[in-house]
Structure formats: C-alpha cells, structure tokens
Amino acid sequence: MSSAVVGLNAVIVSVGDTAPQVLVVSSGEGWALPSGQLAADDRTLDLALRRYVRDQTALELGYVEQLYTFGDLGRVPDERQRLLSVAYLALTRADEPSSNARWLDCYELLPWEDHRAGRPAVLDELVDPAVNAWADEVGAGEGGEARRQRGDIVFAFHDAPWDGVRVLERYELLYEVGLLTEAPGPSSATTIDSVPMRFDHRRMVATALGRLRGKLTYRPVVFELLPDTFTLLQLQRLVEALAGVALHKQNFRRLVERARLVEGTGDTLQTGGRPAELFRFRREVLTERPRPGVGVPWSL
Amino acid sequence: MSSAVVGLNAVIVSVGDTAPQVLVVSSGEGWALPSGQLAADDRTLDLALRRYVRDQTALELGYVEQLYTFGDLGRVPDERQRLLSVAYLALTRADEPSSNARWLDCYELLPWEDHRAGRPAVLDELVDPAVNAWADEVGAGEGGEARRQRGDIVFAFHDAPWDGVRVLERYELLYEVGLLTEAPGPSSATTIDSVPMRFDHRRMVATALGRLRGKLTYRPVVFELLPDTFTLLQLQRLVEALAGVALHKQNFRRLVERARLVEGTGDTLQTGGRPAELFRFRREVLTERPRPGVGVPWSL
DNA sequence: TCTTCTTATGCTCGCACTGAGTATAACCCC
DNA sequence: GGGGTTATACTCAGTGCGAGCATAAGAAGA
Numbered sequence: 001m002s003s004a005v006v007g008l009n010a011v012i013v014s015v016g017d018t019a020p021q022v023l024v025v026s027s028g029e030g031w032a033l034p035s036g037q038l039a040a041d042d043r044t045l046d047l048a049l050r051r052y053v054r055d056q057t058a059l060e061l062g063y064v065e066q067l068y069t070f071g072d073l074g075r076v077p078d079e080r081q082r083l084l085s086v087a088y089l090a091l092t093r094a095d096e097p098s099s100n101a102r103w104l105d106c107y108e109l110l111p112w113e114d115h116r117a118g119r120p121a122v123l124d125e126l127v128d129p130a131v132n133a134w135a136d137e138v139g140a141g142e143g144g145e146a147r148r149q150r151g152d153i154v155f156a157f158h159d160a161p162w163d164g165v166r167v168l169e170r171y172e173l174l175y176e177v178g179l180l181t182e183a184p185g186p187s188s189a190t191t192i193d194s195v196p197m198r199f200d201h202r203r204m205v206a207t208a209l210g211r212l213r214g215k216l217t218y219r220p221v222v223f224e225l226l227p228d229t230f231t232l233l234q235l236q237r238l239v240e241a242l243a244g245v246a247l248h249k250q251n252f253r254r255l256v257e258r259a260r261l262v263e264g265t266g267d268t269l270q271t272g273g274r275p276a277e278l279f280r281f282r283r284e285v286l287t288e289r290p291r292p293g294v295g296v297p298w299s300l
Numbered sequence: 301m302s303s304a305v306v307g308l309n310a311v312i313v314s315v316g317d318t319a320p321q322v323l324v325v326s327s328g329e330g331w332a333l334p335s336g337q338l339a340a341d342d343r344t345l346d347l348a349l350r351r352y353v354r355d356q357t358a359l360e361l362g363y364v365e366q367l368y369t370f371g372d373l374g375r376v377p378d379e380r381q382r383l384l385s386v387a388y389l390a391l392t393r394a395d396e397p398s399s400n401a402r403w404l405d406c407y408e409l410l411p412w413e414d415h416r417a418g419r420p421a422v423l424d425e426l427v428d429p430a431v432n433a434w435a436d437e438v439g440a441g442e443g444g445e446a447r448r449q450r451g452d453i454v455f456a457f458h459d460a461p462w463d464g465v466r467v468l469e470r471y472e473l474l475y476e477v478g479l480l481t482e483a484p485g486p487s488s489a490t491t492i493d494s495v496p497m498r499f500d501h502r503r504m505v506a507t508a509l510g511r512l513r514g515k516l517t518y519r520p521v522v523f524e525l526l527p528d529t530f531t532l533l534q535l536q537r538l539v540e541a542l543a544g545v546a547l548h549k550q551n552f553r554r555l556v557e558r559a560r561l562v563e564g565t566g567d568t569l570q571t572g573g574r575p576a577e578l579f580r581f582r583r584e585v586l587t588e589r590p591r592p593g594v595g596v597p598w599s600l
Numbered sequence: 601t602c603t604t605c606t607t608a609t610g611c612t613c614g615c616a617c618t619g620a621g622t623a624t625a626a627c628c629c630c
Numbered sequence: 631g632g633g634g635t636t637a638t639a640c641t642c643a644g645t646g647c648g649a650g651c652a653t654a655a656g657a658a659g660a
Binding site for chain 2: 082
C-alpha cells in the first residue's frame with residue numbers, strides 16, 4: 001500500500017471593515033495558512049482541523065467545510081516528496097488573532113477580484129494583453145481561439161458577463177499565462193504583485209473565496225460572519241465585500257426582507273443619519289425555502 | 301511527519317434507459333467503486349485516477365472532478381488503520397463496461413431520491429416515523445425540535461420544499477436515525493433495503509449525485525452524457541433522471557431554446573410520433589451566459 | 601381513407617421577481 | 631431651520647416561469 005504525507009490547511013475567513021480577510025501565520029517563505037498534521041487519534045478530519053487551529057491560534061471555529069485536496073507533485077519545492085493537503089474553509093466572527101497570526105485582506109492576495117468600485121484596471125491593462133499573447137503562442141488556429149475564449153469567459157472580456165464565482169479558474173489562468181508565480185520569488189514587471197504566500201496557499205485562498213461566493217447565493221452563510229443583530233446596510237456591505245460587487249441598496253433590502261431571511265428586532269442603531277433598525281437572521285427560513293441565500297448578479 | 305494510506309475512488313456516472321447509473325466492480329463485500337492507489341510517479345491526482353480506471357475498466361474518462369476526501373477513523377473495518385480516500389466524480393457516455401464491472405442503477409442504491417413518479421412512499425411510511433422517534437429520543441425540548449426541523453428540511457415533511465441537491469444530507473440523516481447501515485450487513489425490517497456496497501462507497505455515490513444535481517443547474521454537464529446530437533425529449537429525460545423529478549415538457553423546451561443552450565441541426569429523428577428535430581449543444585453559450593445550466597425546480 | 605394514438609412544437613395567459621429610479625423619513629451638525 | 635447622511639417606502643417596466651390550450655406530423659389499425 002502506498003502512503004503519503006498528509007497535511008491539513010485552514011482558510012479561515014472573517015470580514016473586516018471593508019474586505020474579507022484570511023488568517024495567516026508567518027513562515028520562512030512569506031505568509032502561510034495555519035496547517036497541521038492528522039494525528040492518529042483524530043476521529044475525523046474536521047476534528048483534527050479544529051484541534052490544531054485551537055492550539056495554534058486560540059480560535060474556536062464555527063462553520064467548517066472541506067474545500068479540496070491538493071496532491072500534485074511539485075506543489076512543494078522538494079520534487080521527490082508528495083505532500084497531500086486537505087484544505088478547509090472556516091468562517092468566524094472573531095477579530096482578534098493571537099500573537100504570531102494576523103488577518104490578511106483577501107483582495108491584497110487577489111486584487112483582480114474586487115469589483116466594488118468598478119472593474120479593476122489591471123484586468124484590461126495587464127491581463128488582457130497577456131492572455132492575447134498566450135493565445136498567439138499556439139497560432140491563430142483552433143487552439144488559439146480556445147485560449148482566447150477561455151480568457152473571455154473567466155475575465156469577462158468582449159462583453160462576456162463577469163462571474164464572481166470563477167475565482168479559481170481566474171487564478172489558474174493567470175498562473176498559466178505567467179502573470180503570477182506560485183511560490184514566493186522575485187516579482188517582475190510582467191507579474192501581478194501581491195503578498196508572497198507559502199507553497200500553493202494563495203491558490204487555496206482562491207478556492208475558498210470562490211466556494212464562499214457560490215455558497216452565499218443559496219445558503220445563509222453570511223450570518224456566520226455577522227453579530228446576532230445587525231442593520232441591513234451592515235449585511236449589504238458584508239455581502240458586497242464577499243461577492244466583490246456593489247449592490248443596489250433598495251433592491252437588496254427588498255430581497256432579504258421578501259425572502260424572509262431576516263426579521264426586525266424593533267431596536268435601532270445610531271448610524272450618522274436616520275437610525276437603522278436592527279435585524280436578526282430568521283432561522284425558520286431554512287424550512288420554508290429550498291435555497292435561502294442573498295442573491296448577487298451572477299445567481300440570476 | 302504523520303502519514304496515512306491514501307486511496308482514490310471514482311464514481312463513474314452514465315445514464316441508462318431510465319436512470320443514472322454508476323460503474324461498480326464486484327468485491328468480497330458487495331459491490332465496490334473502482335479504486336486505486338496513488339503511485340509515486342503520478343503527477344496529479346486526476347491523472348492517477350484516469351490511469352487506474354483505464355487499467356481496471358478499459359474506460360477512458362472525459363469529465364472528471366474531485367468530490368470529497370474521506371478520512372474518518374472507522375470508515376473501514378480495521379479500527380487501527382486510517383484510510384484516506386479521495387473520491388472523484390466522472391462522467392461518461394460509454395455503455396459497455398468491461399468483464400467484471402457493471403452499471404448499477406443509482407436509484408437502487410438511493411431509492412428515496414427518485415421523485416419522477418411522485419414522492420416515494422418510503423419517505424412517509426418509513427422515514428417520517430423513524431425521524432420522529434429519533435427526535436423523541438432527546439425529549440420534546442430544544443434538541444428534539446432541532447432534530448425534527450432537520451428532518452423537515454432534508455425530507456420535505458410538513459410542506460417544506462423538496463431540494464434535490466441535498467442527497468448527502470439525506471443519506472447522513474438516514475444513517476443517524478438508523479435506517480441504513482454503512483457496511484454490508486444483515487438488513488432488518490427497520491432499515492431501508494438496498495444493494496450492499498463496500499465500506500462507505502454508497503455514501504460516495506450520494507455525494508456524487510448531489511454534486512451532479514447541483515452542477516446541472518449552472519454548468520452544461522448533461523451534454524457530457526449525451527451523444528453529439530439528440531432530441532429535446534432525450535435531453536429532458538436525461539435531466540429528469542439525474543434530477544429525480546419530472547419536468548413540464550413545453551417549458552423545458554422553451555428554457556433550453558431561449559437560454560440558447562442548444563441549436564437545431566435541421567435533421568430529424570423518427571420517434572413513434574411526429575419526428576423530432578435533432579439538436580446539438582451550442583458551445584458559444586459559455587461566453588454569453590454566466591451560469592449556463594438546465595434549470596430544475598430547486599434552482600428557482 | 602378515416603380514426604386514433606403518439607410525440608413534437610407553438611403560443612398565451614397570469615404571477616412573481618428584478619433592475620432602476622423617485623420620493624419621503626428621521627436622525628446629525630451647525 | 632438648512633444641509634448632510636442614512637433609512638425606508640413605493641412605482642414602473644421588463645423578464646422569466648408555471649400551467650395549460652392548441653396544432654402539427656408522423657404511425658397503426660379499422
């Protein structure tokens with residue numbers, strides 16, 4: 001029987017003032033996701049993850065979901081060794097990380113994903129030409145067209161619609177065209193700068209953000225990231241931060257109220273303008289609707 | 301560094317005359333999914349999977365997607381050993397399995413999932429009372445209500461809507477209430493009978509069916525299971541088989557044509573009634589729509 | 601040939617939801 | 631009170647969908 005070294009990684013997401021953020025710890029080669037080993041007496045992978053995250057960061061995780069298992073040769077510098085890593089997504093409200101850990105803004109790692117203030121310039125200035133050059137590599141024939149079409153789909157060139165969920169596909173395409181390097185190394189003029197992260201940990205963050213953006217639209221996961229009561233604008237800002245797009249305020253309000261996702265508490269909160277009513281998540285919605293979520297443009 | 305035995309499993313899905321089916325091979329303890337070991341020189345997990353499936357079943361896989369990694373202690377009879385299994389979903393049109401393999405009807409394994417001819421009686425006759433008894437175990441208080449609510453959500457009791465995607469949640473709840481046993485063993489009057497499968501392979505099938513039903517609604521995966529040209533009724537029957545629900549014929553037609561998912565070829569096929577036009581998948585839809593899929597009731 | 605059965609295809613209501621925008625309310629500060 | 635700010639209510643047009651009616655085009659049998 002063959003065996004491999006098995007590791008676990010946690011992409012722990014919370015939301016700061018303006019953007020989603022992931023918990024990272026410092027490592028020799030840039031920042032790293034909290035990682036651990038599976039111990040012989042961990043009954044389940046989930047429990048192992050919770051255990052070592054508690055040990056390393058003093059954080060008690062709430063929502064936890066398995067993301068993906070990475071096992072390609074060459075994902076770690078040592079070519080001989082295969083490291084199998086099971087990555088998890090975890091959500092938490094906690095905002096005070098322990099000593100050697102810190103929150104890292106997701107959009108520092110993946111700047112092309114934030115469209116709240118419009119389409120990032122880097123897409124048309126850097127990515128578009130790079131994808132075109134990459135398509136030209138294989139000639140103007142079939143293969144080139146397929147490459148161009150793939151670029152159009154994931155980056156929404158030529159009037160194709162932007163799909164916020166395709167975070168991982170964008171990451172992988174950027175990697176293929178040579179605009180980003182996986183392991184920390186010298187960044188050049190032809191790569192998109194970012195905070196260096198260990199191994200393929202940035203890819204794990206991309207996987208997590210994509211999954212989260214998808215789940216947003218059909219499961220009430222946002223409420224894992226909010227306090228028990230909140231104003232509708234707080235909820236909206238949170239959804240916008242995760243989805244990476246701006247939303248129409250009145251329609252957002254109508255959506256969550258008519259979907260009966262939230263219920264008013266009667267209390268209000270001072271805001272600087274007219275006081276806002278405080279709402280709470282309405283748990284009963286789980287039995288009423290098949291896919292209770294918040295609705296962003298790409299959920300149709 | 302800790303290490304574990306690592307296996308790969310493939311849930312290979314095709315669609316027969318009336319139902320989705322998975323490829324199984326015979327094993328000492330009932331049927332088993334094709335499984336393999338990761339070899340040291342397999343560059344990626346995908347490639348390893350394709351390699352051993354080719355060796356074992358002489359099948360060349362098309363669409364392949366990682367499903368989930370199973371690693372709980374106790375999923376295999378030997379309590380000491382931890383077996384980590386990375387399960388994959390694969391789609392294929394091939395209908396002739398090799399010697400020791402055969403196609404097994406998904407709804408023989410998961411009979412409560414097929415609602416095409418109405419809600420299966422087993423849900424209200426067997427599952428409902430069992431869930432109620434299970435809820436009563438913890439008293440009529442908070443815990444009991446939570447259990448009952450969970451039953452309502454996943455099995456659509458008390459007017460809750462049926463959500464075809466929650467295959468795995470249903471499987472897990474049935475397991476918790478004691479209506480099915482994971483490893484092959486004596487079935488009793490209080491368990492739902494089914495074909496015995498090795499280890500937790502039936503759980504893997506449930507995972508695969510759930511994933512497939514979800515993907516159906518936002519990616520054109522059905523066409524992986526169809527010949528190049530097909531009639532709209534063939535397409536509809538296929539979607540119905542996977543989704544486990546019956547669809548309105550005229551509306552289905554309108555949906556796929558207006559979404560521009562398919563295009564007519566001009567040819568027709570004899571059917572027993574008026575000849576049907578043959579259609580093909582319209583690849584350009586990938587750049588036009590963010591989530592090209594077929595639309596089933598739970599996709600809203 | 602005429603009838604009946606079967607499948608395919610076209611079309612039309614009515615409802616629900618959505619995008620976009622206008623209008624009004626309720627607080628702050630000065 | 632005026633102006634800024636945020637909250638909340640409401641309207642209107644377009645779109646998508648569930649449900650059903652109607653017609654077309656073949657096969658099979660009387």
